[in-house]
Amino acid sequence: MVPSLxxxxxxxxxVFADKLNFTHAAEELHISQPALHMKIQELSDAMGVTLYxxxxxxxxxxxxxxxLARFSRDISHRKTVFLNELITGSDNEPVILAAGEGAYLxxxxxxxxxxxxxxxxxxxxxxxxxxxxxxxxxxxxxHIGVAPLESISPPGVESTPLLRVDQVLILPSSHPLATKKxxxxxxxxxxxxxxxxxxxxxxxxxxxALQSAGVTWEIAVEVNGWELMLHFAKLGLGLAIVxxxxxxxxxxxxxxxxxxxxxxxxxFNLAGACDRGAQAELKRMILKGVQ
Amino acid sequence: MVPSLxxxxxxxxxVFADKLNFTHAAEELHISQPALHMKIQELSDAMGVTLYxxxxxxxxxxxxxxxLARFSRDISHRKTVFLNELITGSDNEPVILAAGEGAYLxxxxxxxxxxxxxxxxxxxxxxxxxxxxxxxxxxxxxHIGVAPLESISPPGVESTPLLRVDQVLILPSSHPLATKKxxxxxxxxxxxxxxxxxxxxxxxxxxxALQSAGVTWEIAVEVNGWELMLHFAKLGLGLAIVxxxxxxxxxxxxxxxxxxxxxxxxxFNLAGACDRGAQAELKRMILKGVQ
DNA sequence: GATACACTATAAGGAAGAACTATAATATGC
DNA sequence: GCATATTATAGTTCTTCCTTATAGTGTATC
Numbered sequence: 131m132v133p134s135l136x137x138x139x140x141x142x143x144x145v146f147a148d149k150l151n152f153t154h155a156a157e158e159l160h161i162s163q164p165a166l167h168m169k170i171q172e173l174s175d176a177m178g179v180t181l182y183x184x185x186x187x188x189x190x191x192x193x194x195x196x197x198l199a200r201f202s203r204d205i206s207h208r209k210t211v212f213l214n215e216l217i218t219g220s221d222n223e224p225v226i227l228a229a230g231e232g233a234y235l236x237x238x239x240x241x242x243x244x245x246x247x248x249x250x251x252x253x254x255x256x257x258x259x260x261x262x263x264x265x266x267x268x269x270x271x272x273h274i275g276v277a278p279l280e281s282i283s284p285p286g287v288e289s290t291p292l293l294r295v296d297q298v299l300i301l302p303s304s305h306p307l308a309t310k311k312x313x314x315x316x317x318x319x320x321x322x323x324x325x326x327x328x329x330x331x332x333x334x335x336x337x338x339a340l341q342s343a344g345v346t347w348e349i350a351v352e353v354n355g356w357e358l359m360l361h362f363a364k365l366g367l368g369l370a371i372v373x374x375x376x377x378x379x380x381x382x383x384x385x386x387x388x389x390x391x392x393x394x395x396x397x398f399n400l401a402g403a404c405d406r407g408a409q410a411e412l413k414r415m416i417l418k419g420v421q
Numbered sequence: 422m423v424p425s426l427x428x429x430x431x432x433x434x435x436v437f438a439d440k441l442n443f444t445h446a447a448e449e450l451h452i453s454q455p456a457l458h459m460k461i462q463e464l465s466d467a468m469g470v471t472l473y474x475x476x477x478x479x480x481x482x483x484x485x486x487x488x489l490a491r492f493s494r495d496i497s498h499r500k501t502v503f504l505n506e507l508i509t510g511s512d513n514e515p516v517i518l519a520a521g522e523g524a525y526l527x528x529x530x531x532x533x534x535x536x537x538x539x540x541x542x543x544x545x546x547x548x549x550x551x552x553x554x555x556x557x558x559x560x561x562x563x564h565i566g567v568a569p570l571e572s573i574s575p576p577g578v579e580s581t582p583l584l585r586v587d588q589v590l591i592l593p594s595s596h597p598l599a600t601k602k603x604x605x606x607x608x609x610x611x612x613x614x615x616x617x618x619x620x621x622x623x624x625x626x627x628x629x630a631l632q633s634a635g636v637t638w639e640i641a642v643e644v645n646g647w648e649l650m651l652h653f654a655k656l657g658l659g660l661a662i663v664x665x666x667x668x669x670x671x672x673x674x675x676x677x678x679x680x681x682x683x684x685x686x687x688x689f690n691l692a693g694a695c696d697r698g699a700q701a702e703l704k705r706m707i708l709k710g711v712q
Numbered sequence: 713g714a715t716a717c718a719c720t721a722t723a724a725g726g727a728a729g730a731a732c733t734a735t736a737a738t739a740t741g742c
Numbered sequence: 743g744c745a746t747a748t749t750a751t752a753g754t755t756c757t758t759c760c761t762t763a764t765a766g767t768g769t770a771t772c
Contacts, residue, residue: 161759161760161761162760162761162762164760164761164762164763165759165760165761168759168760169759184767184768186768186769187767187768187769
């Protein structure tokens with residue numbers, strides 16, 4: 131028999147899938163924890179697949195669970211769009227864009243401005259890190275994501291190249307190294323560097339590259355975000371390595387760094403999910419915005 | 422408050438919307454008629470719109486009702502596709518194509534063959550008249566429709582020009598008129614014509630054109646379908662006026678007829694509804710098939 | 713390693729909702 | 743105007759789902 135899949139149940143599963151915690155999800159849904167538990171269990175039974183599993187005391191969605199969550203979000207979204215259109219006569223569900231701070235600051239500004247001017251369609255911005263952006267796209271929480279592409283893009287996610295960004299060394303114009311036009315990694319030997327915290331991808335990329343070039347270096351300060359890195363570079367705390375798209379404050383200069391991999395910014399969206407309407411419009415504008 | 426819109430209820434509404442008869446729909450759903458009536462009534466209440474109205478003792482959907490039916494079909498279809506994909510790992514819901522007999526015989530054959538060969542995706546064919554085709558598209562019962570475009574296409578339906586087909590007069594090669602290369606409407610004065618029944622668009626178009634050209638004519642036989650019209654023309658019952666795309670049997674000749682409007686075949690689909698997957702594939706192939 | 717803690721999972725009673733039967737109301741055709 | 747087909751409503755029964763209570767389970771803390 132075909133499972134019933136009530137929208138009500140899908141909605142409950144969606145909240146659970148976001149929280150991965152029956153107790154809290156049940157609170158949000160204003161039902162008791164056993165009630166939610168039973169719903170999910172019956173859903174799982176009806177579909178004949180397990181939706182989550184216990185890892186220690188954490189819960190995590192199985193592949194089937196993730197797909198159901200994506201499906202639920204899609205259906206739930208269509209429902210609200212439909213009801214909106216039915217009453218107001220037009221779709222005014224926001225388009226959701228997920229990107230990092232850097233992308234917003236240096237890549238997306240004009241496109242976003244243009245989109246809001248042309249489409250008069252609500253836009254919701256999520257500021258997330260790379261993993262968060264891909265996760266948001268995969269789970270359907272965001273429609274369009276902009277982030278550097280590392281390795282391959284996950285299955286079901288479509289990626290379009292946006293632009294290549296080189297890494298540059300930022301240093302005070304008075305710094306001895308500033309006299310050279312092009313710098314090698316080994317020029318950084320014994321320098322104090324302003325770097326992101328150890329768990330950030332940019333930091334890991336830097337560590338790996340400097341390590342393999344045999345460069346010894348020191349942490350000047352650990353700080354997250356291009357703007358802050360530039361700020362502390364300006365204060366003379368140390369040298370920073372940032373994307374070449376950043377606007378360089380007065381008193382600092384940027385020098386190309388041979389031997390660091392370029393960053394390839396891509397636009398991500400769920401395959402086939404933004405072919406039309408406001409989402410397609412935003413996608414086109416972002417692509418146009420980088421030529 | 423947001424209406425709950427259970428899938429279960431949407432499914433019930435869908436059956437009701439197709440039948441427009443509570444008694445029969447309830448039977449199909451294996452519930453009592455009052456149960457179905459109450460469901461629909463509560464659905465209507467929850468949404469705050471009337472979904473149907475009584476015209477005499479017939480029921481008809483309101484505009485809101487039609488939109489809800491379309492939405493329900495869409496959601497219901499997505500659900501079955503999702504469940505299919507979840508278990509079998511692939512989408513094997515058939516693509517539904519609606520067209521007239523003529524279009525299948527003379528326009529779509531190769532494209533359909535090609536589609537089945539390439540995609541290995543199930544295909545379901547509906548043979549309908551013009552109104553039926555547009556209705557099937559609008560209500561979501563079919564994904565792609567091929568039919569002559571008259572007036573403008575209804576709102577929400579996308580149309581793409583496929584090909585222009587002229588009307589030709591079919592007559593035995595021995596017929597006196599066969600000596601002329603091009604014929605005028607007035608050449609048909611006092612001829613016996615093989616025509617479709619009075620309610621068919623082709624017949625209405627013919628009647629109107631002959632009428633306004635002041636031509637008097639006789640009905641040889643009323644018969645529906647190009648193939649049959651040609652068959653009876655071959656038997657010498659009278660002259661037929663058919664689309665130039667028809668293959669002309671031996672012993673008959675086709676002559677262009679000045680003064681009859683061309684038929685403009687278009688491809689129809691619900692706006693934005695066949696951007697991807699097998700539906701998009703079929704659409705591309707049909708468009709390619711006519712160059 | 714025993715205890716506290718946070719949470720999942722199960723069981724049994726009770727409240728809400730949905731379906732059924734019966735029947736009134738309404739429109740149509742003969 | 744009566745028979746027929748169907749929509750619409752009411753009251754009752756039955757199922758479903760929610761709630762409280764509680765057992766089970768994996769982590770952290772002393």
